[in-house]
Amino acid sequence: MDAYHRHTVTHADHPVAAPLSDRAVAVILDRAVPRDRAVRLLDLGCGEAVWLRRALAARPEATAVGIDLDEPGLAVGRRAAEREGVADRLRLVREDAALHVSDRPAGTVLCVGATHAFGGLLPTLEAAHSHLADGGTVVVGEGFWERQPDAAALTALGCGPDAYDDLPGTVRRVTDAGWVPVYGHVSTAEEWDDYEWSWTGSLARWALDHPDHPSAAEAAATAREHRDAWLGGYRGTLGFLTLTLRPA
Template identity: 55%
Template sequence: MHRDLISRLAHADHPIAAPLDDDSVRRLLDRALSRGDERVLDLGCGGGEWLLRALTACPDVRAEGVDTSEVALAHARKAAGALGVQDRLVLHHRAAADFAASHAFDLVLSVGAAHAFGGLLPTLAAAREHLAPGGRVLVGDGLWLREPSREAVEMLGDFADLPTTVDRVVADGWTPVYGHVSSREELDGYEWAWTGTLASWALDNQGDPDSAEALAVATAHRSEWLRVYRDTWGFVTLILRPTAG
């Protein structure tokens, strides 16, 4: 079963591919788009959900998104057309780490896409290359809420706890101006939506050749979440400004 299809099905009932509810996304964008006429870039935009919300909320915002998934970008184009914001959205089908633009951006987003750059600090280094003077970065990544098992680290990556994560960001030349640590409700809601929506699709489409694999993926992911990392893994979203310059 193609990874793009799995992702699209799994996120049908939770379009933001991160453990953030609608209120949290709206609050973060309100803080990040302080003027309302910013030029915005999303590195690893997926289906463009962050950009579509920014464009809908702020009619003077212009946005660009970068992603390797043509399926996700096609979804973003279709949604932009339905919302009437397609004239203010440009999408690029390429690796986010390789993207180059002829202009800078007032806000650079990368939420849940740090793996594409090799970690949080490399993600911020890439974002800095695109940032206009006075600009902001909105970045989201995993963290450990308590000491993880070795299996959890091997499965999800070598994160840090919240104080260490913030210390590393500050030492890298950034000042946090706002942040949100996902609540238990957001974390569980994200995982239940991911596994449940995929499993429901499989049960509703048992004649589809992909249904058995979809159900197996949902079952395996649910077991890993509940048994390996539910009690230790969290997610933090930060709005950052360069400390100097």
């Protein structure tokens, strides 16, 4: 019987674990990671190392390290790196990203959609700075309020209204902390919809295709509950901002 690992299933059709299109990821990487020198990348909360694998595929001199606690996701990343021919330049480590100590600084540090591992946006940036080489760049992805959240959105997300700022407030917090945005991408409604339909659809399809699996009922219920929370709760309220930053 097939093994069940929810994160792998939910991202089968949308490997990037954030509401970002493939084109957006490519543009962000082009702005953040040089192609003309042997840069080192570090991803804190890398999941299946999609960002690192894509960066390495286009930059034959680059090397990368990914940190995550999710061993099944790391295993997926290692197998994919072998298929893609970048495994010799990618090291994936099962470790708490908040506790990671780098053996040498990185030219680009990424943390997209994993700021919770550090307790929020600003602690994430503090941690990223501790791993960053002089003149280096940080890529961070964080939620923000597209509009004032109502009770349905807060219930769906399980948070309070102070969990995020609006877009100007989010950027202001970053700049007040001593960072300079050199690029940014605000996820569109189309990117959000593709991400959420892919997340819930992949999980629902897996449950239908594996009706005898012990986790089938749980998977179907999770897909249904997540879809309801998104459509009836935070759709159009929770935004996502990916910033490319350098220290001031």
